[in-house]
Amino acid sequence: MLLKDKVAIVTGGTRGIGRAIVFELIENGAKVLFTYLKSDESAGIILDEIKELNGEAEAIKADVRLYDEAKRVIGEAINKFGKIDILVNNAGIVKDKALMMMDPAEWLDVINTNLTGYFNMAKACIVTMMKQKTGNIINISSIAGVVGMPRQVNYSSAKAGELGLTKSLAKEVAQYGIRVNAVAPGFIDTDMTKDLKQKDAMIKMIPFGRFGKPEEIAKVVTFLASERSAYITGQVLKVDGGLAI
Amino acid sequence: MAAISAKQLENELRLLIAEIVEIEPAKITPKASFVADLGMDSMMALEILASIEKKYKLRIPEENLAKITDFDKVVELVTKFTKK
Numbered sequence A: 001m002l003l004k005d006k007v008a009i010v011t012g013g014t015r016g017i018g019r020a021i022v023f024e025l026i027e028n029g030a031k032v033l034f035t036y037l038k039s040d041e042s043a044g045i046i047l048d049e050i051k052e053l054n055g056e057a058e059a060i061k062a063d064v065r066l067y068d069e070a071k072r073v074i075g076e077a078i079n080k081f082g083k084i085d086i087l088v089n090n091a092g093i094v095k096d097k098a099l100m101m102m103d104p105a106e107w108l109d110v111i112n113t114n115l116t117g118y119f120n121m122a123k124a125c126i127v128t129m130m131k132q133k134t135g136n137i138i139n140i141s142s143i144a145g146v147v148g149m150p151r152q153v154n155y156s157s158a159k160a161g162e163l164g165l166t167k168s169l170a171k172e173v174a175q176y177g178i179r180v181n182a183v184a185p186g187f188i189d190t191d192m193t194k195d196l197k198q199k200d201a202m203i204k205m206i207p208f209g210r211f212g213k214p215e216e217i218a219k220v221v222t223f224l225a226s227e228r229s230a231y232i233t234g235q236v237l238k239v240d241g242g243l244a245i
Numbered sequence B: 001m002a003a004i005s006a007k008q009l010e011n012e013l014r015l016l017i018a019e020i021v022e023i024e025p026a027k028i029t030p031k032a033s034f035v036a037d038l039g040m041d042s043m044m045a046l047e048i049l050a051s052i053e054k055k056y057k058l059r060i061p062e063e064n065l066a067k068i069t070d071f072d073k074v075v076e077l078v079t080k081f082t083k084k
Helices: A016-027 A040-052 A067-081 A104-132 A143-147 A153-176 A199-205 A214-225 B006-021 B042-056 B062-067 B071-083
Strands: A007-010 A031-036 A057-061 A086-089 A135-140 A178-185 A236-239
Touching: A007 A016, A007 A067, A016 A031, A016 A040, A016 A086, A016 A135, A016 A214, A031 A040, A031 A067, A040 A057, A057 A067, A067 A104, A086 A104, A086 A214, A104 A135, A104 A153, A104 A178, A104 B042, A104 B062, A135 A153, A135 A214, A143 A153, A143 A178, A143 A236, A153 A178, A178 A214, A214 A236, B006 B042, B006 B071, B042 B062, B042 B071, B062 B071
Parallel strands: A007 A031, A007 A086, A031 A057, A086 A135, A135 A178, A178 A236
Antiparallel strands: none
């Protein structure tokens, strides 16, 4: 067990990559508090499944676009588990559209959820981690933030912003024993990508010839959260089947 | 936190801060600026906060970090959160 007795927070933990991360962390011995925005039912099902695995978890309905909500999540984690070892910023949305058709609200909504949400959570927990003199923040970005994707100026900008946040914060808090890294998934089989048009054409762009699985991202998160990556900080790990080589 | 006199609290806090900032306690005058006069950095401010929380079993919200600018402010903060 790579993360025995570690306490982890995962935002957006009920679906897709976030859900896989929650289970991967639990299976590696971590206690997990995950957030979700909408579905109480999905959160309940996940908590039941975790209980069957003899894991320890808590779910909180929270809107991480708001700083006060992020603070509430961190407060709950400390009340429940007494510390925070790992923060996985994952909650995200897409509102894909060509720039000429994208209205400002669609731009802002994606920026606020994907970028400001990551800032809010990092800010809300950083002093706790600094006092602990240890901590680990993992930002789930996207290959869209590395190479840019058409019809995704909002999403690509937010994801690129997360990489800047990762590198800047990594330098800022290394002296406190806190590591900050990002994972940039390529095309992954989730609800977010299931309705993509031209899926076959996209697969042809991937050297591995297939979309990735959420679990393949989750395993990289576990690596970054564990002592196996003790000397890695400020890095972006592309997990994309070779898409962005 | 067990009740202690204001004077005793000041003495304890002065020693605690002096140890973290690595200066003579006498140099920590009530209004001496931690940054400009005593060369304190943000990491030391955090260490002071964490040490105070541990010593007096308090929880001082992190929003108060920016208020740790001189000795008087520290005494004021600790007194305020001790009374809560």
